[in-house]
Amino acid sequence: MDTQRKDTILIIDDEPFMVNVLGAFLTEKGFDVESAPDGLKGLSRAKEIQPDLVLLDISMPKMNGFETCQQLKSGNGTSGIPVVMFTAYADKESRVTALKAGANDFLNTPVDNTELLVRVTNLLKVKKYQDFLECHSQALEERVEGRTKQLRKALLDTVHRLTLAAEYRDEDTYTHIKRVKKYTSVLVKELGVPKEKADIMCYAAPMHDIGKVGIPDSILLKPGKLTPQEFEIMKTHTTVGARILRDSDSPFLQAAETFALSHHERWDGKGYPLGLKEKEIPLEGRIMNIIDQYDALRSKRPYKPPFGHETAVKIITEGDEKTSPEHFDPKILGIFRKYSDVFREIFDE
Template sequence: MNVLIVDDDLPNLRLFSHLLKAVPDVVSVEMQHPLDALAWCGTHEPDLVLVDYRMPQMDGLQFLQGFRALSGKAAVPVIMATAETDDDVRHTALQMSANDFITKPVNKTELRARVTNMLALRRAQLQLASRADWLAGEVRNATREIALREREAIYRLSRAAEFRDPETGGHLLRMANYSRLLAANLGLDSAEQDLILAAAPMHDIGKVGIPDHILLKPGRLDDEEMAIMRTHAQMGADILSGSTSPLLQAAAAIAQTHHEKVDGSGYPHGLRGEAIPLHGRIVAVADVFDALTSPRPYKPAWELERAAALIRDGAGSHFDPACVDAFLMNWDAVRQIHDQFQDHGAA
């Protein structure tokens, strides 16, 4: 345990250091100048400070005030050495968070006992802090594990919906990563980017409730069939709604609103502009772009540049212009995602 001794009187400094040699596991650090001692404390961690009150550069109270202002020093025990007549000083020091006093002239037995008691307090503090850090780490690990399992369950549920859908296997990975890229380019923080990456694959979960003769129809849907198909957005929201999980809440909003259009012509509720949640506006761009650039039974894949032109043309009508700009601002990253998550690599 490191005990910092601050006293401008060299004989006193040496006496204190000598007396503390009898205390087990103590390493004393001796300093005559309180300003130097404060500077030392800025880069070192004492376990106890023994400081004299009467010093010429700054007195013990001023030192105590400066010491407590240092980062991480609020709980370090401080013993102040004072004369028997310094009652007012003691009262002030107590108000400034001094922990104990030693009276000059010093009694060696009393000094060792008070130092031993304060170091026992310090050891208890350190043990509690270590335990708290360990518990915090365990909570973080448990929370991370829960989040990973939650995301795995969502991804597997998304794949279950995809098995009934003619869309390709890599669609979930591509559109989710497009969504994260778009979120990053909009300036959303990393936590929000990760949230949309995990939630976006649930956008079409409502298709589990669409009859096969409509969902798997190779040709164009008639008006009645299209009306049934469009129910998948609200159906997905109904499946996911009511959860306390931020991830499932985001997924519910995406499922419900990724077919809305900023001009109000989308479905299921004809929302306009910023009435559409940002996550829904982001996924709308990513989903349409990947649908265009992926092969389907009823069409070949579009070239990336052709799809980008359609997305750009849809800014202000179908898509949020800010989301379009954010998506297209890093074209190399878009290409990389398209190439990285092809169907043969996503199986």
């Protein structure tokens, strides 16, 4: 880090003790640290110094963290800065409000230094991916005006390569991407999705797990059961993925953002990250929910062997200790039942 610009982290908190503790730890880890004592001064300081990441307390005078986050995310020059909010309150409502305000992550206090460092490092890595993606997409969009087949292929190739980057640690990455596209094609056709939108969804669907670039190998490839803390980090691949793909003018990347954010939501409201239920969940999320479940059950994972087709179908349609039919859109579940043999053929190709 001696020969490169250090990443700057802005801490916005009215508690000097918390600022000093977090600041000392992050400085020791090689970051430049700035601070502001309230939301108004934090907004001003963020515009002035353009930090690489903001750590933001929820409970502050004058302007609370939710309002501060909303203004950061809507402001010119600050909307792309990752925000991690922290509070002593771990309730679901605070988390949902924080995410709706635009926060990229959420920590409970007292802050665990190891978790803090992992999340900060991952978000900074994601920001670099997003900066590259925005730059590359902008260059492509400027050339795509003619909508020639060659340029359309270039954009789709970018999507494909980003997906490979997210899943390069899996043994059958390439075949998995092909399968997801084909599963999606079966479902959107039976659901009557218009052809133009269906094509976009088929190309975007394989990007649903792009947020895994922000998950450490020690968690992603762990052969045993994840600890509660590790599972919380794993769950962030949904918001990390949406963050990478956010604010694009490309219909493909907009659809991919929706897939990334919503593919772990459940029909009964017991999914994440927002706990949406039924048709609150975008169609992309409801489709990928069942696709992801089937392909995961059929595939070998560090923590489990592959299941056969009949076993996978039975788990999805009848349930087991982890999975329930109530997790899935009933209409899509019905299509899956009808075309389960087609899913088998796609997987076995």
